[in-house]
Amino acid sequence: MGSHEASRTGRTGRPVRWGVLATGGMAAAFAEALELLPDAELVAVGSRSEASARRFAERYGVPRAYGTWAQLAADPDVDVVHVTTPHTAHHAAARLCLEAGKHVLCEKPFTLDAAEAADLVRLARGRGLFLMEAMWTYCLPTVRRIAALVRDGAIGDVRCVQADLGFVAPADPTHRLRDPAAGGGALLDVGVYPVSLAHLLLGPPEHVAAWARIGPEGVDETTGVVLGHAGGAVATLTCSIVADTPGMVSITGATGRIDLPDGLFSATAFTLHRRGREPEVFRFPGTPGPGHHHQAAEVMRCLRAGETESPLVPLDGTLAVMATLDTIRERIGLRYPGEAAPGVA
Structure with a gap:
């Protein structure tokens, strides 16, 4: 789904549809946080292991489980992806999702270094896609x-x-x-x-x-x-x-x-x-x-408003x-x- 379509659907009043990439502790915490938000829906999970994705999907009632990151990124029913991989994979995973036209919330630290972070910001800004570091404490x-x-x-x-x-x-x-x-x-x-x-x-x-x-x-x-x-x-x-x-x-x-x-x-x-x-x-x-639901709510607020950056967690601040x-x-x-x-x- 491209940025314009995702922004339009965000303004219809229906739930924002999330995908989560990776199945570790942070993904679990985020799935539980989304349950506190009636206007959020976790519709897909992606992992490098299909078995891991299926176990996660069964535990949290997620409709679709994918054994590759690319399959999750290609899902037309996903509006925004939360990247929860280990630090070293943040750049590759977020970049894959952005290239597929998905909005992205990427775990902290945003990337392994500033060069990787700058690359993601350039890509998101160039494509008009929403991108935010999951610095959830800023949203408390x-x-x-x-x-x-x-x-x-x-x-x-x-x-x-x-x-x-x-x-x-x-x-x-x-x-x-x-x-x-x-x-x-x-x-x-x-x-x-x-x-x-x-x-x-x-x-x-x-x-x-x-x-x-x-x-x-x-x-x-x-x-x-x-x-x-x-x-x-x-x-x-x-x-x-x-x-x-x-x-x-x-x-x-x-x-x-x-x-x-x-x-x-x-x-x-x-x-x-x-x-x-x-x-x-x-x-x-x-x-x-x-309190991770506060950052999820901020992401959804931005998507519904057509904003590609959050004023609470600005990309220039993340780069700094x-x-x-x-x-x-x-x-x-x-x-x-x-x-x-x-x-x-």
């Missing part, structure tokens, strides 16, 4: 309210952003998080969240410093990052796959501070501290699951984040198979 009501408060000067000019995200991954060296061939490591899997938050609040950095513990498999186990921004703002960020970090976020400005004690993944409340005032607690009712991730990888010496050096196209 909590984060949207925080960003609005910061823009409105509620805490003055932002001086410091502190954020961390870490957990203990399986020690199995064949696990995707420890596999260089799958784009493993802490930075691309969980570090992308604090880096993206810093970009959301401060824009691209002018200076990047980083250090990492590189594990025996050749991926980063724990990485610390310091970003220096125009005007003197500093972001200090940590990510790990060997430590259960607190997962908290704190944003400090010239006249106040915003704290998310439970971090981005459980962002149902935050506290606004303003000089000379009592702290204000902002609460947001929780919903089942981590990928450039920062490339620079961090260069600083810590993290290279993946086939790469001459991080950031080199």
Whole structure:
């Protein structure tokens, strides 16, 4: 289905028809998220294994299961595809879908590096197709309210952003998080969240410093990052796959501070501290699951409005984040198979 036809059908009021490419944990979480949206319908799943696709389809009641990515991309009843493959396959899978005329929501990190990201953006823009990184935290009501408060000067000019995200991954060296061939490591899997938050609040950095513990498999186990921004703002960020970090976020400005004690993944409340005032607690009712339905709703809103980019997760912002991730990888010496050096196209 071409972009114009998909946009027209999106405006008819019928459910937006989704396809999901790959059948892992993220695909499962997204299938469950779509169940919260009455105007969404998961109609097809594609995998490199027909057996895997069929098992997924049976589990989630998906009408069609395909044993190749190309079959999913060619399905005329699919309006938009969510790419949920391992990191290293994001570019190839998203490109295949875009070339087939499908709109695409692509998991984070958007691609393995900035060059691949730029290629997808050029293709989508050239064909008038919708494309968005699945940075679902940007779409959370909590984060949207925080960003609005910061823009409105509620805490003055932002001086410091502190954020961390870490957990203990399986020690199995064949696990995707420890596999260089799958784009493993802490930075691309969980570090992308604090880096993206810093970009959301401060824009691209002018200076990047980083250090990492590189594990025996050749991926980063724990990485610390310091970003220096125009005007003197500093972001200090940590990510790990060997430590259960607190997962908290704190944003400090010239006249106040915003704290998310439970971090981005459980962002149902935050506290606004303003000089000379009592702290204000902002609460947001929780919903089942981590909140991926908010990004799905944003994709569908854009399709119905005929928009090819989301103002919540703009492509230029995604490109900037990928450039920062490339620079961090260069600083810590993290290279993946086939790469001459991080950031080199």
